[in-house]
Amino acid sequence: MIWDCDKATRNGYRDALLELGREQGNVVVLDCDLSKSTGSHLFGQEYPGRFFNCGIAEQSMMGTAAGLAASGKVCYTGSFAVFATGRAYEQIRNTIAYCNLNVNICPTHAGITVGPDGGSHQSIADISLMRALPNMKVVVPADYIEAKAAVKAAYSIDGPVYIRLGRPLVPKIYSEDYEFQLGKARILREGGDVVIIAVGVMVAEALKAAEILARDSINAQVINPITIKPLDDEVILVAAAKTGLVITAEEHSIIGGLGSAVSELLSERLPTKVVRIGVRDKFGTSGSPAELMKYYGLTAADIVMKIKDLL
């Protein structure tokens, strides 16, 4: 497998918006003074009548999106993940989610791979916040293709969708004919000794780990659930039954994200050992994305070590 990093998941948002603008007359895009980082400024150039830069005002952006959606528009809102889900949490909760409005919250710069901006800008609890809201769907794309497909698909999904996007260039996981389906996991590699369930940048790390483990005759299955909510229960239950050992991997706190979602499912329906790889209840810090992946124990080597310890 080749691990060339060519595009970021945030680029999928940018490109999907341009296509949506062309195809769907009722798409309206909002941003909060970060349109050059999220890429929505290109939509603004193409469709100036349907793009509004709200300035640095995340709370009222979400309220405005809700009003637009309540009037028949499908809204996409951009910002950084930490501000979109944090500053505007209650607007999302009590207006967008409570009213089940068609607002697709697609912030970029999620997780620790934001890099040198540091802990204030690295969202480590956004999945957790969004997952706990009724009506909210939570999608964590692994590459550009998946991100673009998810953003486009969100247009026809009823109610709000949270799509978590990243800043760094990431390897290509999927081919161009990829089709997004809400709540449908992908099995990316078969194996019977252990299953690694990974989302976002951790999908590539999981696949790399599985390659390394194979050299020692350890066969790891790799699953990308893509949507953390709704979760593809059946695929995960079958994998847990087959392997008896589940590793979750996410660029997010181990509290409340993918690891929690999988643990909740298995503890109720098929108690299985689950080991969560993620940020271990710490804030982020400044550093390059690659350094931080090591610092927080999120690399393929960390996954390999953990699995060898367990087997």
Place this chain on the structure above:
Amino acid sequence: MEIISEEEKMSPAELRDFLAEKALLIRRDIIKMITVAGSGHPGGSLSAADIITALYFKVLRHNPQAPKWPLRDRFVLSKGHAAPVLYAALAEAGYFERRELWSLRSLGSRFQGHPDMLKLPGIEISTGSLGQGLAIANGMALAAKIDNLDSTVYTLIGDGESQEGEIWEAALFAAHHRLDNLVAITDFNNLQIDGRVSDIKNVCPIDSKWSAFGWHVICVDGHNLLDIVSALESARAVSGKPVMLEATTIKGKGVSFMEDMVGWHGKAPTKEEMKSALKELGVDEWE
């Protein structure tokens, strides 16, 4: 532990030269730090350099040897992305070794991309998420009142940042509680990330907004050091109201190719750009 500084005895011309020298050193360090780090925010750091200089080298009551001195004035950098200007000023004031500045934004550094109070002495509060500094300053000013301390609390806000709702909630609070030990400063450079503040979401007329909110407003040229000092000093004399200093500034001030350029909000100079910037700031090379 009252600090009587040399600056107290200076003539206006001497004070101006003294402060101008400090501001120049700070501007050079901003450029160097961000170049070495490879990322960061030069524009908003340079636009605030004279305001920060006036505060740390004349107006603020503080003691670099005792950063937690209870009688100190407080400064809150609400526009936390301008961390380099604050780090450079704190180093020059003697809070830590200047050579540590070159670790900006690297793994394990005390000099985080945005100020971190748990890592670095002299940082009163961690910032970086815009819009929160004024409310925090309210809390500090309130605490000083409760404890009967005559500390003044200063905070620096961006003009783009003033689009955040929390700023205006805090504006109501400060006036309601007559926080006359609070001085807020707006770094009015008319630029944010996506363009001019007046094009993205206009905040003008800003002075009449703040006076309508019950604040005493003073307008000042944010690059005239003596004017900033006297504005800050007259702000301290105001009673019964919080004070807003509207400082008109130029983003990127001091480096011609960065001045008033939106593209230099959050971009590091190359080595070559650093050289020409330093030349404009009076030095040929990294000394």
